[in-house]
Amino acid sequence: xxxxxxxxxxxxxxxxxxxxxxxxxxxxxxxxxxxxxxxxxxxxxxxxxxxxxxxxxxxxxxxxxxxxxxxxxxxxxxxxxxxxxxxxxxxxxxxxxxxxxxxxxxxxxxxxxxxxxxx
Numbered sequence: 364x365x366x367x368x369x370x371x372x373x374x375x376x377x378x379x380x381x382x383x384x385x386x387x388x389x390x391x392x393x394x395x396x397x398x399x400x401x402x403x404x405x406x407x408x409x410x411x412x413x414x415x416x417x418x419x420x421x422x423x424x425x426x427x428x429x430x431x432x433x434x435x436x437x438x439x440x441x442x443x444x445x446x447x448x449x450x451x452x453x454x455x456x457x458x459x460x461x462x463x464x465x466x467x468x469x470x471x472x473x474x475x476x477x478x479x480x481x482x
Contacts, residue, residue: 372441380410380474414469424450426465426477 387404414420423443425432429450431443446466454462465477 372444375442375445375471377442377446377468377471377473379476380412380468380472382407382409384408409474410472412469412472412474418469420467420469420474422465422467424464424466429464 385406385408387406421439421442422432423439423446424430429447431440431447433440433443437443443466450463450466460480462479463476464479465475466473467476468474
């Protein structure tokens with residue numbers, strides 16, 4: 364059931380940067396034929412974020428606490444509160460199997476979140 368009450372804070376328009384995994388396989392033919400052959404190196408590649416020289420990334424939630432990493436008077440505080448709520452909802456909706464933390468980024472882009480899980 365949805366509430367007809369307006370939210371107390373504006374809901375920010377955020378997204379995670381596009382990302383992918385690049386796997387470089389072993390170049391030695393002996394390793395490629397082997398049944399135990401696997402990736403030689405793996406890299407996570409993220410979308411480039413153009414941040415102006417006078418701007419900084421904002422760490423909304425640290426990975427050591429579920430509370431906002433910003434003070435009440437910081438312009439990004441409401442975004443941090445929103446991300447705290449999202450963090451809690453994700454944890455509950457995954458039946459306590461996943462916990463996302465370390466929300467940080469610039470503008471509407473989030474990057475480098477930590478996703479923790481345990482069987």
